[in-house]
Amino acid sequence: MLRTRALCIFLLLALVAAAQDVHMVPDQQDRDSAAKAQSQQNKEENEEPITTFRANVNVVQLFFNVKDKKGALIPSLPKDNFQVFEDGKPQTIKYFSSDSDLPLTLGILIDSSLSQQNVLDMEKQVGGAFLNEILREKDMAFVMSYDVTIDLLQDFTGSVRRLKSALNSARINTGGGGGCGGVPGMGGGPVPCVGSPKGTLLYDAVYLASHDQMAQQVDRKAMILLTDGVDQGSQNKLRDAIEAAQKADTIVYVLLCADRGFYGFGGYGGEGEMKKLTAETGGRVINVGNKMEKLKNAFDQISQELRSQYNIGYVPTNLMRDGSFRKVEIRSKDGYKIQSRSGYFAVPEKQAAETQP
Secondary structure (H helix, E strand, O other): OHHHHHHHHHHHHHHHHHHHHHHHHHHHHHHHHHHHHHHHHHHHHHHHHHHHHHHHOOOEEEEEEEEOOOOOEOOOOOHHHEEEEEOOEEEOEEEEEOOOOOOEEEEEEEEOOHHHOOOHHHHHHHHHHHHHHHOOOOOEEEEEEEOOOEEEEEEEEOOHHHHHHHHHOOOOOOOOOOOOOOOOOOOOOOOOOOOOOOOEOHHHHHHHHHHHHHHHOOOEEEEEEEEOOOOEOOOOOHHHHHHHHHHOOOEEEEEEEOOHHHOOOOOOOOHHHHHHHHHHHOOOEEEEEOOHHHHHHHHHHHHHHHOOOEEEEEOOOOOOOOOOEEEEEEEEOOOOEEEOOOEEEOOOHHHHHHOOO
16 A cells, blocks of 8 residues: 555656656757857857958058158057058058068169160169169069160069179160060050150159059069159150059159269259159159269168068958049157058959959
C-alpha cells in the first residue's frame, strides 16, 4: 500500500517535471534565436559602413611638407596637429602618416631650346647625380625634353644608367628638322599640332607628361622642370598644364636655370607663371641661374622634401563626382607653413577608371 502510494507520488512528480521541461524548451529556444538574430543584426550594422565606404567613396590623398618660418622642414608631427578643410568645410582625417615610404614616381622635364644652350650641360650633370641619389628600389622615373618638339627620351624605368643616358642625349633644338610627329612612345599625345611651331613648348610638355605619363601611375608623384620658365608656341595654356598636373595628382617643382646674358636688357619673364604652376600643385620654384652649386643645392632641397612628406587621407563630405575643382587646405595647429597642392578635381567615376592602367 505504502509502496503503491510512493510510486504514485513519484509518477506525479515526474509528470510535473516533464510538463515544466516541455514549457521551458521552447522558451529557451526563443531566447537563443532572439540572441542570434540580435547578434547578426549588430554585425550587419557594423559592417554596413565598411561596405558602403568601399563601394561608393573615394579617399582624397594628399602629400605635403611642413616648414617653419625660415623654411626648415618639420618632421614627425602627430595627426592631431593638423586640420583639413575642403571648400571651407572641415573633414575627418581617416589616414595619416608622418613618414611616407610609398614608391616615388618621378618625371624630369628638361628645356632644350636655344635659350638653354649655356646651361644644358650643367643640368645634365647635376640632374644625373640627383637621380642617382633620389631613386630607391621600386621607384621609377622618365626623362622628357622639350623645345620646338616634345621628345620622350626615356620611358619609366628604375635604371639610373638609362635615365642618365637619356639626359645626356638631350640636344639644343631650334627647329631644323622639327615638325609635328607627336611624342615618341606616347601615341602622339592629345595635343593637336599644325605645321612646324617654333618656340619652347613648356606648357604642352607639362600637359603631356601629366596626361600621358603620370595619370597612369599611383602613389607619390613629382615632376621637376629644368627651364627658364618661358613658353613659346604651346597649344595649351598655363591653366591647362596646371589642371592636367592636378588631375594626375602630381607635384611640380621648377628649377629656374637660365643664362641671363642670353636675354640681354630686361632679362626673362617666366618666373611668375612658374610660381603659379608650382603653388597650385604643391611644389615650388627655386631660382638657380647658371650656378652649378645653386643647382646642386636645389636638387638637395627637393630630395629632402620628397623624403620628408606627410600623407593625409580623408573621405570627403561632398560625395558628388561632378568634375568640379575642390579647394583643399591643410592647417597646422602650431602655425607651421604647409606646402601642399591647392585642391583636386572630383572626376566622375567612369572617367577616373579610364585613366587607370
